[in-house]
Amino acid sequence: MGKPTGFIEYKREEPQERNPLARLNDWEEYQLPFPEEKLQVQGARCMDCGTPFCHAGFELNGSASGCPVHNLIPEWNDLVYRGRWKEALDRLLKTNNFPEFTGRVCPAPCEGACTVAIHDPAVTIKNIELAIIEKGFAEGWIVPRPPRLRTGKKVAVVGSGPAGLASADQLNKAGHSVTVFERADRIGGLLMYGIPNMKLEKRVVERRVRLMEQEGITFVTNTEVGKDITMDQLRSEYDAVILCAGAQQQRDLVIEGRESAGVEYAMDYLTAATKQLLNPQTGESNLSAEGKDVIVIGGGDTGADCVATALRQRCRSVVQFGKHPRLPDKRRPDNPWPEYPHVFTLDYAYKEAEAKFGRDPRRYSIATRKIVSDAQGRVKALHTVDMEKIYAPDGSYTFREIPGSERIWPAQLVLIAIGFAGTEEKLLSHAGLAHTNFKVNSAYGDYRTNLEGVFVAGDMRRGQSLIVWAIHEGREAARACDQYLMATANGAEKAI
Structure with a gap:
């Protein structure tokens, strides 16, 4: 701990953001670089706790507390404070395969569990993490490091999101030959097509993919398991298979008028926007929000990304519906550190909407009753009612409609962003799997399926979750797969 009184002397500072109105004219990342000297001061705020909850990484009341990949946060905070950046990078890469992703899009449960945050604003852990990895790339410290020896074992990884990439990276480092299969036309899963460019520029994803290719990993795009290649083929051609296909079965609304044209899934909309950005000539532009009144149903991060995307497409207006009340400004007693x-x-996204239209686009405690279409079958309006959240003594709750609160909202584009129900059933059926094979009945840390040599990780195993949980699961599934492979190699010692 280089500065014992740092958390007392220094206040939390965060990187500045580009002007909200100005950045609506492009798709570049919205945050500005943080000066190195300020980052060192922020690193000095770390207390180097005797028990650092920031990297504990467990679930508490349904949410992550601390870092699920167990980053050695106090160690690299201290090294940054001392200006020893390369050593900080070495510490960071011991636990996190892709800090350039988590440093941009992780919600930072580490900061929620920071000891300083009991009474003061938390250490800016996420920003320091991003600065370390970006300095590593800028200084040329991050170079391809293919394994010195190969084991002769071949592994197929299905899905190239953060779990699949983490699995592939770990197994490749162990000397196994890894091929990653992706059904989309580009590698990255939701990193590529689910998270918009202004949060995670696609050059950052492509930079990491190029590095992994140079280290010996093979990527195969436009290949869907069950359509272009079968599970039987994978099992016969590879010594093991890891399934990291995500939880891409989007939840739907079951209400009158759902079939109206212009009512779309949020992820389809975000994917089309990114494809249009990456390839304007052939991208999908039919889902544009330009000139439309846009309503986003769902109060989470995906909904916020839809708001920001619609603003860049020059929507006429945008509103985001959430069923829960507005969150409090400070922790409630039932949400302790x-x-x-x-x-x-x-x-x-909300800062941008506020700058553009003069108000936060979110509307709380609201339920959509029905969707109304015009004579051509296109959506023209939503009917809603306000809701009251009623709590029972045991902490459970229900929602009650408020009489007289009915309202009609004009809309020509409605985006459904109410989460994901799990892995698409067609893949599970083709592979001969069910969720009970690897999720409900599996103990924590068991990444096997009912199929010999087939493992599962990420959102496909645990359901919709955070990028850090996906990376953690990918690493742990790779460990389990490696143990399986080396146990079948004449009793050879495991490589990971």
């Missing part, structure tokens, strides 16, 4: 803090924040 070190739980993830469920408090009100103004995300990048």
Whole structure:
């Protein structure tokens, strides 16, 4: 601990953001670089706790508390404070395969569990993490490091999101030959097509993919298991298979008028926007929000990304519906440290909407009753009613409609962003799997399926979750797969 009184002397500072109105004219990342000298001061705020909850990484009351990949946060905070950046990078890469992703899009449960955050604003852990990895790339410290020896074992990884990439990276480092299969036309899963460019520029994803290719990993795109290649083929051609296909079965609304044209899934909309950005000539532009009144149903991060995307497409107006009340400004008594803090924040998308239209686009405690279409079958309006959240003594709750609160909202584009129900059933059926084979009945840390030599990780195993949980699961599934492979190699010692 280089500065014992740092958390007392220095206040939390965060990187500045580009002007909200100006950045609506492009798709570049909205945050500005943080000066190195300020980052060193922020590193000095770390207390080097005797028991550092920031990297504990467990679930508490349904949310992550601390870092699920167990980053050695106090160690690299201290090294940054001392200006020993390369050593900080070495510490960071011991636990996190992709800090350039988590440093941009992780919600930072580490900061919610920071000891400083009991009474003061947390250490800026996420920003320091991002600065370390970006300095590593800028200084040329990050170079391809293919394994010196190969084991002769071949592994197929299905899905190239953070779990699949983490599995592939770990197994490749262990000397196994890894091929990653992706059904989309580009590698990255939701990193590529689910998270918009202004939060995670696609050059960052492509930079990491190029590095992994140079280290010996093979990537195969436009290949869907069950359509272009079978599970039987994978099992016969490879010594093991890891399934990291995500939880891409989107939840739907079951209400009158759902079939109206212009009512779309949020992820389809975000994917089309990114494809259009990456390839304007052939991208999908039919889902544009230009000139439309847009309503986003769902109060989470995906909904916020839809708001920001619609603003860049020059929508006429945008509103985001959430069924829950507005979060409090400070932690409630039933949300104590070190739980993830469920408090009100103004995300990048809401700042932009406020700058454009003069108000936060979110509407709370609201339910959509029906969707109304015009004579051509296109959506023209939503009917809603306000809701009251009623709590029972045991902490459970129900929602009650408020009489007289009915309202009609004009809309020509409605985006459904109410989460994901799990892995698409067609893949599970083709592979001969069910969720009970690897999720409900599996103990924590068991990444096997009912199929010999087939493992599962990420959202496909645990359901919709955070990028850090996906990376953690990918690493742990790789460990389990490696143990299986080396146990079948004449009793050879495991490589990971």
